[in-house]
Amino acid sequence: MEKHYDYLLVGAGLFNGVVAHEAAKRGKKCLVIEKRDVLGGNIYCKEVEGIMVHEYGAHIFHTSNEEVWDYVTDLVEFNHYINSPVANYHGEIYNLPFNMNTFSKMWNISTPEEARKIIEEQKSVIKKDPENLEEQAISLVGTDVYEKLIKGYTMKQWGRECKDLPASIIKRIPVRYIYDNNYFNDPHQGIPKGGYNELIEKLYDGCDVILETDFLSDKEKYTSMADHVVYTGTIDAYFDYCYGKLEYRSLHFEHELLNEYNHQGVAVMNYTDSETPFTRKIEHKHFAFGTQEKTVVTREYPAEWEDGMEPYYPVNDEKNSTLYERYKELGEKEEKVLFGGRLGEYKYYDMDKVIESALNFVKQYL
Numbered sequence: 001m002e003k004h005y006d007y008l009l010v011g012a013g014l015f016n017g018v019v020a021h022e023a024a025k026r027g028k029k030c031l032v033i034e035k036r037d038v039l040g041g042n043i044y045c046k047e048v049e050g051i052m053v054h055e056y057g058a059h060i061f062h063t064s065n066e067e068v069w070d071y072v073t074d075l076v077e078f079n080h081y082i083n084s085p086v087a088n089y090h091g092e093i094y095n096l097p098f099n100m101n102t103f104s105k106m107w108n109i110s111t112p113e114e115a116r117k118i119i120e121e122q123k124s125v126i127k128k129d130p131e132n133l134e135e136q137a138i139s140l141v142g143t144d145v146y147e148k149l150i151k152g153y154t155m156k157q158w159g160r161e162c163k164d165l166p167a168s169i170i171k172r173i174p175v176r177y178i179y180d181n182n183y184f185n186d187p188h189q190g191i192p193k194g195g196y197n198e199l200i201e202k203l204y205d206g207c208d209v210i211l212e213t214d215f216l217s218d219k220e221k222y223t224s225m226a227d228h229v230v231y232t233g234t235i236d237a238y239f240d241y242c243y244g245k246l247e248y249r250s251l252h253f254e255h256e257l258l259n260e261y262n263h264q265g266v267a268v269m270n271y272t273d274s275e276t277p278f279t280r281k282i283e284h285k286h287f288a289f290g291t292q293e294k295t296v297v298t299r300e301y302p303a304e305w306e307d308g309m310e311p312y313y314p315v316n317d318e319k320n321s322t323l324y325e326r327y328k329e330l331g332e333k334e335e336k337v338l339f340g341g342r343l344g345e346y347k348y349y350d351m352d353k354v355i356e357s358a359l360n361f362v363k364q365y366l
């Protein structure tokens with residue numbers, strides 16, 4: 001007779017990892033079904049020449065939630081990586097986020113007062129309410145920062161000129177009048193010393209796992225194998241797109257192993273000119289202070305999402321949010337199936353937020 005489980009977990013990302021770990025603590029039996037040939041969802045890393053390569057996009061853990069930080073650090077040890085990306089504009093290098101190091105390089109100045117004066121002067125060229133993203137950005141940070149560090153990058157991300165994008169895309173642009181290149185404001189940040197895979201292995205420890213299997217290929221059969229189902233795939237696919245398809249933004253990654261020790265001197269370099277076709281280049285070893293002989297870099301290209309591509313980011317505009325609400329209502333009527341995670345809830349979650357959400361889910365349902 002086929003084994004029966006308390007929980008069938010569809011998708012082996014971070015959300016279900018927390019559910020699996022908490023279920024195991026409570027003596028529950030879980031079966032995991034994952035489409036890909038590895039566990040981990042988008043935080044999975046592939047080891048190449050001793051370097052942990054973030055296959056599905058660079059992942060930096062950061063949080064201000066003490067419960068979440070305690071949770072992850074109980075499981076694995078984190079290094080002291082601090083994200084300090086740099087911008088490359090036609091070979092000119094600027095620190096990010098916009099701070100006194102950026103302004104000092106841009107205008108050869110040294111004091112916050114000088115920087116503030118220049119920015120205020122440049123902002124004042126916008127005299128009316130901004131009508132598009134270009135005017136909005138200039139009204140927030142002035143013309144130089146916009147031209148060199150925002151315009152090309154944003155255009156590549158959205159595939160349209162900033163003049164043709166709505167002002168509402170950018171609500172605020174953080175500007176720091178201190179010399180501080182730490183990208184995040186959260187008190188906790190880092191990368192697991194053993195890589196994200198170690199975290200994933202610990203979370204899924206004790207579960208039965210079926211890889212390279214699409215739950216939707218035989219929904220009824222798999223559903224019958226457990227008392228409850230926690231589904232973290234796309235919610236519109238679960239309901240066979242009965243109300244139409246939700247939209248996503250995708251990315252295309254080009255990984256390359258280089259016979260160099262140190263290619264760019266930083267983990268994350270944003271290419272902010274419009275001529276370079278990719279938006280970012282990641283050098284993975286720097287996330288872990290690697291000393292390997294070789295290095296792996298990844299060029300990240302924005303991509304229009306089409307069927308069959310990885311749905312990386314939900315598009316939380318009005319049209320898609322309304323459509324999602326209809327699917328959510330259908331989801332609430334399901335007896336055995338609960339929906340969670342980035343794709344199941346059609347919501348952009350950072351890792352800490354997805355853990356927080358999974359812990360709340362556990363409190364409510366387990």
Ligand SMILES: Cc1cc2nc3c(=O)[nH]c(=O)nc-3n(C[C@H](O)[C@H](O)[C@H](O)COP(=O)(O)OP(=O)(O)OC[C@H]3O[C@@H](n4cnc5c(N)ncnc54)[C@H](O)[C@@H]3O)c2cc1C
Nearest residue numbers: 011013014015035041042057059060215233341342350351
């Ligand atoms: C490019 C990128 C960069 C990011 N960078 C950061 C960062 O720097 N810091 C940060 O905190 N967060 C970052 N995030 C967010 C982070 O990836 C998510 O918070 C987290 O991975 C979400 O976990 P999840 O379990 O909800 O979803 P996922 O990781 O998407 O896992 C869902 C899993 O379900 C599987 N699946 C889907 N449908 C089916 C099916 N029908 N049958 C079987 N399996 C199925 C998928 O293959 C996938 O493995 C980033 C996300 C992206 C896309």
